[in-house]
Amino acid sequence: MTKPKVYYGSIMHGQGAQFASLGAKHDEIMNQLDFSTIKKKDKVAIKMHLGFKDGFQTVPVFFIRRIVKKLKEVGAYPFVTDNPTAVYNAVDRGYTQETCGCPIIPFSGIKDGYHYKTEINYRTVDYMNMGGVLHDADALIDVSHVKGHGTCGYGGAFKNLALGAYCGKDRWHKIHGVESSVPWFDEEKLTPEHVEKLTSSCPMKAMTWDKKKKKLNMSWYLCRNTNCLECLKADEEVGALSLGPDNFAAFHELMTIATQKVLETFDLEKVFYLNYLLDITPQCDCTGFGQPIVVPDIGIVGGKDIVAVEEASLDLIKQTGLIPDMVPKYIKRYNLDPDTDLHPFQQIWGAWKNPYLVCEYGEKLGMGSRDYELIEILSPEETAKMDPAKIVYEDQPTFF
Numbered sequence: 001m002t003k004p005k006v007y008y009g010s011i012m013h014g015q016g017a018q019f020a021s022l023g024a025k026h027d028e029i030m031n032q033l034d035f036s037t038i039k040k041k042d043k044v045a046i047k048m049h050l051g052f053k054d055g056f057q058t059v060p061v062f063f064i065r066r067i068v069k070k071l072k073e074v075g076a077y078p079f080v081t082d083n084p085t086a087v088y089n090a091v092d093r094g095y096t097q098e099t100c101g102c103p104i105i106p107f108s109g110i111k112d113g114y115h116y117k118t119e120i121n122y123r124t125v126d127y128m129n130m131g132g133v134l135h136d137a138d139a140l141i142d143v144s145h146v147k148g149h150g151t152c153g154y155g156g157a158f159k160n161l162a163l164g165a166y167c168g169k170d171r172w173h174k175i176h177g178v179e180s181s182v183p184w185f186d187e188e189k190l191t192p193e194h195v196e197k198l199t200s201s202c203p204m205k206a207m208t209w210d211k212k213k214k215k216l217n218m219s220w221y222l223c224r225n226t227n228c229l230e231c232l233k234a235d236e237e238v239g240a241l242s243l244g245p246d247n248f249a250a251f252h253e254l255m256t257i258a259t260q261k262v263l264e265t266f267d268l269e270k271v272f273y274l275n276y277l278l279d280i281t282p283q284c285d286c287t288g289f290g291q292p293i294v295v296p297d298i299g300i301v302g303g304k305d306i307v308a309v310e311e312a313s314l315d316l317i318k319q320t321g322l323i324p325d326m327v328p329k330y331i332k333r334y335n336l337d338p339d340t341d342l343h344p345f346q347q348i349w350g351a352w353k354n355p356y357l358v359c360e361y362g363e364k365l366g367m368g369s370r371d372y373e374l375i376e377i378l379s380p381e382e383t384a385k386m387d388p389a390k391i392v393y394e395d396q397p398t399f400f
Contacts, residue, residue: 003373004305006312007032010376011278011297014384022299026063028377029274029302030070037269038139040075044270045137047107049145049164050086051093053288057279059145061099063300067141067274068101078141081107081134083168107131112167118261122254123181128170130262139270140263142306146275146313148282148294150221151176152251153345154355155284156310157273158362161262162255178254179220179247189240190216198241201234204332220247224333225350245352252354256361259306263367273309274302277316282331282348292326295344307368311359318343 009025018024038044046067051058064080071078080095081087084106090096097103108115108131115129134140142157149155163171195216199207206222209215225248235241263271277298281291298316303309322344324336335347345355363370 001369003371004303004308004369005032006301006303006305006308006372006374008299008301008312008316008374008376009378010299010380012299012380014378014380014382015386015388017383017388019386020378020380020383023062023066025378026066026300027070029300030067032375032377033272033302033304035070035074035076035272037267038071038074038076042076042138042270043136044071044076044078044139044141045107045134046071046078046080046102046141046143047134047160047164048080048082048143049160049285050080050082050090050095050104051285052086053089053092054290055285055288056093056290057145057147057281058093058285059143059276060278061094063274063276064095064100064143067143071141072101076139077102079103079105079137081105081131081137082164083107083131083171084110084112105133107134107165108167109133115167118166120254120257120261122257123178123250125174125178125254128174128258129167130265131165131167134165134262135265137266140266140272142271142273144273144275145279145285146277146317147280147284148345148348149284150349151179151353152248152255152355152358153343153349153353154314154358156275156313157306158255158259158310158358159284162258165262166258175251175254175258176221178250180218182246182250184218184241184243184247185216186240186242187216189238194235194238194240197234198231201230203228203230207231218243218247220251223350225352227333227335227350245354248352248354249357252357253361255358256365256367259362260365260367263306268304272302272304273306274300275309275313276300277313280317282328282345292328294322294326294348295320296323303372305368305372307359307362307370308372310362311356311370312372312374314343314355314359317345320344322347 013020087106114132144160204222280295
């Protein structure tokens with residue numbers, strides 16, 4: 001079986017010239033992906049996260065314009081899409097119809113009410129509501145800003161569709177929360193005294209007691225699991241808790257299923273993935289504020305196999321490694337051991353938040369292969385051997 005091709009453009013240049021730059025590599029990656037399967041007048045959804053409030057570390061509009069231009073060359077009608085809130089304030093981060101070169105349309109209508117009921121049938125989630133505008137599109141460019149994530153460790157192409165293609169209530173109350181569908185405590189062993197001991201042991205305040213419902217709750221996003229485990233230490237003599245990797249794995253598995261449902265609405269020959277390994281932050285773009293960059297800029301990867309693109313992105317991040325001094329102190333409870341074999345996102349969020357799980361589940365569902373061929377585009381070694389470019393300076397006002 002042929003390995004899926006993943007095209008990679010490094011941030012490193014072999015010359016200080018436009019032909020060796022990331023912009024040129026980006027364009028060549030699109031050439032290799034070959035948008036010719038997209039037909040004239042096809043409505044093409046460019047699904048991306050447009051950020052939130054003061055969160056400016058999203059995919060630069062510079063690249064979005066280039067994607068739009070390429071799609072227009074084949075006669076398609078591209079549009080950028082994201083959730084309604086992100087669309088409405090996208091202008092604050094520089095995204096407009098003029099700057100992108102195409103319309104920006106909320107994927108679920110102006111009030112998050114245009115959607116298709118989609119059967120999920122996974123644990124506590126029977127169905128979710130997929131954004132109708134995205135569902136109706138003829139083709140898809142999944143444009144993802146690669147970064148960390150407090151619940152699953154990693155946010156890339158899968159997360160951009162799993163959480164980024166469904167209405168708000170489903171994102172926040174079905175996908176987030178599925179971790180608790182895996183039993184993690186024995187109610188019969190929870191005396192008031194022990195509940196107090198458990199909740200007070202958590203330095204992240206992730207574990208709380210709902211007095212009204214008389215129920216133990218967990219904010220899985222805040223839990224640092226293997227970087228902490230104070231709650232399990234406090235529970236040693238009672239044995240009321242059984243939380244573990246399976247709780248976090250449920251989030252990954254649901255993300256995979258939700259993404260598959262989105263992709264089933266498209267002809268897969270018209271689906272493409274671009275992952276931007278730039279401004280790699282520890283948390284997702286939903287935070288609404290700027291964050292420290294915890295992994296050096298790496299470049300851009302693209303492909304037609306979502307599993308391969310994600311696997312390659314994670315591998316490149318692991319090879320590059322963390323910038324230890326840039327891990328923000330407010331995250332707390334992280335592992336900066338230089339000899340650890342953990343992925344950088346596991347170092348930050350704990351080993352139970354394994355970022356590769358979404359790739360494993362995707363492969364099991366037949367969505368792609370983790371065994372990929374990485375093809376570097378315009379490598380520094382290659383461009384260093386090219387004829388030196390004529391240096392061009394902006395020496396006078398010009399419209400070109």
